[in-house]
Amino acid sequence: MCGIAGWIDYAGVGPDAEIIAERxxxxxxxRGPDGGGxxxxxxxxxxxxxxxxxxxQNGAQPMAFPGTPDSEAxxxxxxxxxxxxxxxLRKELEARGHRFRTAGDTEVVLTAWAEWGPKAVERFNxxxxFAVWDAEDRALWLVRDHLGVKPLHYHRDGGRLVFGSEAKxxxxxxxxxxxxxEDGLRQLALPLLKFPGANPYAxxxxVLPGHLLRxxxxxxxxxxxxxxxEHVVRQEPExxxxxxxxxxxxxxxxxxARQTIADVPLCTFLSGGLDSSVVTAIANRLPRGRAVNSFSVDFTDAAGSADSRSALDRLHAREAAEHIGSEHANIVLDSALLADGGVRDGAVAARDLPNGFGDLDTSLLLLCREIRRHATVxxxxxxxDEILGGYLWFHEPRAVQARTFPWIADSPAHGYLHQRVLATLDPGLVRRLRLEEYLHDTYSSALAGLDFDPGIAPEERRHREIIHLAVTYFLPMLLDRNDRLSMSSGLEVRVPFCDHRVVEHVVALSSGTHNAGGREKGVLRDAAxxxxxxxxxxxxxxxxxxxPDPDYSRNLGKNLSEVLSDPPDGLADIFKAEMLDPERITDSARSHGLVSNFEGEVILNFASWMRQYxxxxAVH
Structure with missing residues (x-):
């Protein structure tokens, strides 16, 4: 994985172009500590x-076609x-007369584009x-993968377009x-949704997943x-x-098998849950000559416990690893480090935004840092869970029946996280942003274009609607989080369930097949x-x-006291006055499930973002 950036300016890139490019x-x-160009x-x-x-050893970029001096590219x-x-694809292109100077995939992408133009992307798995500058047409193409696993941002101003992997x-x-x-603030106020093609920065x-931009x-x-x-609405014979x-x-x-191809050390995440265990088991059966390395996460206060969620994960991860035969390591994170302000700043900087989930983010950041010491992939x-309906909000009646995104419905299916965020915000700001109206319009737009057969059963239609919502508005949020927090340490995370062939097969299956045997993700359980x-x-x-460490909550309270004693400008314009009382916010947040201390985490993230960025x- 890498980081890309650049710009096109039809008035000329200017005399400081090289300095700006380096910046x-x-x-x-x-994103790319091994080289730059x-x-x-x-x-x-x-x-x-x-x-x-x-x-x-090869594959330096940017790469030109043909491999001649830049002036002739x-x-x-x-x-x-x-x-x-x-x-x-390399073999097919060689059969068409192309010759390659390198052994990697970059030159294949470039040569495929030279051979087939934009249609080449339809052949890619x-x-x-990526960005391709066509010197003959004087046009830039920006291209993003099917599910949007890899990020690609841009800013257009008349005859100039600036692009980069990350907003920074x-x-x-x-x-x-x-x-x-205001549109950006709406997105920040709704962190459980990733709005397709949008970014909070004005x-x-x-670039939309599955799209090219010229x-x-x-x-x-x-x-x-x-x-x-096309695949969600497809109803083939059962x-x-x-x-x-x-x-x-x-x-x-x-x-x-395809995703374990690498010339550097490779490993798997192994939480002890079904999905990561399936990936690890399949990877370990490949003829690689040695067992695959797997890693799980744990916390200091849970390391000796047998009843916390992380402790149960540890036990299941060990059970899975022993059965699979992987070389497993349980990485124990110190709760004091999780609450460290510098670590929070690192997570916020990695994401460029205050959207985050407290120690879920900082623990993933630290986990990736530790794994990077052992592997690159x-x-x-x-x-x-998104393509197979594994979350509780696919099944909990209030979430399923809600006329909104199920994971933000007024139900316990996602820990009331949406309601908890809104409860922290200044009521006047919520009214000015017209958040409920905005949510309603967004939800209606999200379901537009789903052309179901009129004879489809209502329950089946709703299941497929939720699959579509999950893949287009929820999964992108998680993919974005994973990319930023892993790549901040130069760790490339691959996601086999995002292979577009897997997605096409799975989302077209009926809800009954998804839940075969009366179990959520039953078809995957049967497959494994x-x-x-x-x-x-x-x-x-x-x-x-x-x-689960109570010291984490205490440290969070200390951090809030320090931040709120000298808050950054603008913080009081976003949150309720009572939410900026460190004693009240810490006491009220401590007892919640799913994400504990969530209200305090939100405020600390915003404060970190405002200080750094x-x-x-601009709110009118």
């Missing part, structure tokens, strides 16, 4: 930071991602975000202001090359659960029936653990 590149150094022409600047994973590429079918790279350009308008957008002197044009809706499970197993085996079970011990195979969904917040 943008430097903002993303963490820039390419400049009269109208275009492309920059790259490299994390070497395949063909470590027809195409120039800066690329972030992994193309899992690059070997097959992988996770990617775009904001590093001197012509882009760090500002948040003027900053994101920028030229004529303006911007977008092209969709993949659409989840497939036997056994056949569906067999096909899922075949796809996962192929996907994991990790496989995760992320996305299985010979891979895992019974205790893990039949385990109910368990959320990512939070620290100093955004201009």
């Amino acid at each position: 943008m590149n430097g903002a993303q150094y963490h 820039t390419w400049l022409s009269r109208f275009a600047v492309l920059a790259h930071r490299r994390l070497a994973v395949i063909d470590v 027809r195409l120039v590429l800066t690329y972030n991602g992994e193309l899992y079918n690059y070997r097959e 992988g996770i990617f975000a 790279a775009v904001l590093a350009h001197p012509e882009v202001e760090t500002a948040v308008d 003027g900053v957008a994101e 920028f030229s002197a004529d303006g911007v044009r977008t092209v969709r090359y993949w659409d989840i809706r 497939e036997a659960p056994e056949a569906a499970a067999e096909r899922l197993r075949e796809l996962l085996q192929d996907t994991v 990790a496989l995760s079970g992320e996305a299985a 029936s010979d891979l895992l011990p019974a205790g893990v195979l039949e385990r109910k969904k368990s959320p990512y653990p939070t620290t 100093r955004p201009r917040i």
Whole structure:
């Protein structure tokens, strides 16, 4: 994985282009500590930071086609991602007369574009975000993978377009202001939703998953090359659960095999839950010559306990690892470090935003830092719950029946997190932002274009609607979180359940097949029936653990007292006055489940963001 950045300016990139490019590149150094480069022409600047994973010695970027002096380059590429079918595509391109100078996937992406143009992306299997400058057409193409696993931001101002993997790279350009308008505040007030194509920073957008964006002197044009809706609404003859499970197993085996290709150390996340255990078990059965390394997370206060959520995860992770045969390590995080202000600042900076989930974020940040000492690539079970209906809000009646996004419904299915965020905000701000109206309109737009067969049963239609909502508005939030917090340490996380072939197969299955045997994700349990011990195979969904240490709450209270004794400008414009009372906020938040201390975490995140980014917040 890597970081990409650059800009196109049809008035000319200017005399300071190289200095600006280095500044943008430097903002993303963490994404590519193994090397960097820039390419400049009269109208275009492309920059790259490299994390070497395949063909470590070669593959420097930006890369030109053909491989001739820059002045003769027809195409120039800066690329972030992994193309899992690059070997097959390389053979096909060689049969068409192309010759390769490197052994990695970057040159395959570039050569495929030279051969097939934008249609090349329809042949790609992988996770990617890249920019191609076409010197002949004087046009820039920005491309993002099917599910949006890899990020890609941009800012357009007339004849200039600035782009970068992360918002911080775009904001590093001197012509882009760090500002948040009312639309941005709405997004920040609704952190449990990732709005497709939007970003809270004013003027900053994101290339939509499954889309290409073309920028030229004529303006911007977008092209969709993949659409989840086509598969969610597809109603084919009912497939036997056994056949569906067999096909899922075949796809996962192929996907994991492709995603374990790397020239650097590789491992898996192993929480002891179903999804990560399936990925680890399949990876360990591959003919790699040694057992796969797996890692789980634990906390100091839970290390000797047998009844906390993290302790139960530890026991199940150990049970899974022993059955699978992986080389397993349980990483124990110190609760004092989790509450450290510097660690929080690191998590906020990694995400560029105050949206976060307290020690769920800081623990993932620290976990990735520790894993990076042992591996450069990790496989995760992320996305299985979204495509297979594994969350409680797929099943809890109040959440399912709500005329809104189920995970923010007024139900216990997601810990009332949405309601808890709103309860911290200044009521006048909530009214000015018209949040309820905004949510209603967003929800209606999210379901638009789902063209179901009129004869579909209401329960089946609703299940598929929720699958679509989860994949397009909830999963992107988690993918964004995982990418930022892992890449802040230069750790590449691959997600087999996001392979578009797996997604296409699974989301088209009926709810009955998803819940085969009366179990959530029953089809996956059947697909993995010979891979895992019974205790893990039949385990109910368990959320990512939070620290049970009461010292964490006490340290959080101390941090709040320090921050609120000298709050950053603008904090009081966002939160209720009583929410800025450290004693009240800490006492009221301590007893909640799912994410403890959540109200205090939200305020601390905003304070950290305001201090670090100093955004201009414009609310009329």
